[in-house]
Amino acid sequence: MTRAEDLAHRLTSVRAAIRSAARDSGRDPEEIRLLPVTKFHPASDVGILRDLGVDAVGENRVQDAVEKATRFPDVAVHLIGQIQTNKANAACRVAAAVHSLDSVRLARALERGTALAIDRGQRRDAPLPVLVQFSFDGDPARGGVPESGLPELLDALSGCPNLVLSGVMCVPPLGREPAEVFAAAADLRDRFAAEAKRPMELSAGMSGDLAEAVAAGSTIVRVGTAILGPRG
Template sequence: MERIQQLQDNLNKVQARIDAALQVAGRAPGSAVLLPVTKFHPLEDVKILQDLGVKAVGENREQEARDKAVQLPEMDFHMIGQIQSKKANSVARWAAAVHSIDSLKIAQGLNRGMELALERGDRTISSLQSFIQLSLDGDPARGGTPLGEVTPLAEAIEEATHLDFAGVMCVPPLDWEPERAFSQAREILSGLEQHFDRSLEFSAGMSGDLAEAIMHGSTIVRVGTEILGTRPLA
């Protein structure tokens, strides 16, 4: 019971921060949702979150997420970590959404994986919500798509049979102010919205910068430690 109350209190505190940031930004209540990040935390915590009304969580590691998804099929698991091309097929078997597509090769691997998963009966939903991770500073070591390649990659995702282009994900470079990163990412997203003539999602903001992300239009805020506590050692 103590852990249940702890997680409930933490969820309430983070949600209050999101609600306050939305109010300051002049945005509608509920226009940014919380995605708890459960990497390294046990399945029991994910079960508690589900019982507390959480519908989706974020994971960074393919095998860990796959194991959790098998044991808790009612929860939506979002892949928010970098994906190796050889793991794209596996990710497509369990992910409700992928926030970290950073190349055509990954997109094609996910699409093929979706096709195989549907053929095998591993999935019943025929499309995968797909986000492009932006590389604002062009550093390939941190993952993300170079800005000049974002629109062609978005078009390829849009044309893929089993992928739905949902929006973009942004992680501010280490030496950037969050305001600068989110402002630039918002401009890119706005251009994509004009290009595709529809609203898109903006996965941006974590514990330390969620207010800035929401000010620039974030619709999905990813928070881990502030909800679940310090991650156990892997």
């Protein structure tokens, strides 16, 4: 089996799993976007996925996002991993969205980077969509902001005209029930949407907990291993 055939088979299976999970929870499958996560896989896989109808992928590292966005400018690259502030400028040049906003410091770095990219015409002519990474357990080692830190972060975002709050992202901590974590994140997303008076995304669910995320209301599922296979 060629790599293209393998990816096509895996992609079809995951799309079918999303449709099934949506039906089981009474949702419209069209409300849920699949974001294949290509971290630690070669840029050539992005090209194969593009030919299979994928128009957006997720990346953890800024340097890999830059490479893949440069090689395949017709595929949107979402940054889903932690971003060091010294790499914010590069991130803002290539990211279609950032799912891992978790600090005031990063918000300010992304604001500066986005303003610079727009001013210089560096692949950006509009504000950068950002999702707040919600930390369910408050463990700083895993990234994310606990609920107690949200007021300060949201206040900082209100002063960042080049960033647009687009929703919530979460990763369940080990040992916690994914459904519980996703429900808390969905509640937070709904609160953001009510306050902003516009729809918000919930970026939740990976290969092992996709069904629970869809049931909780996820609108973006980030699937790596089930599509790309074991990490290289």
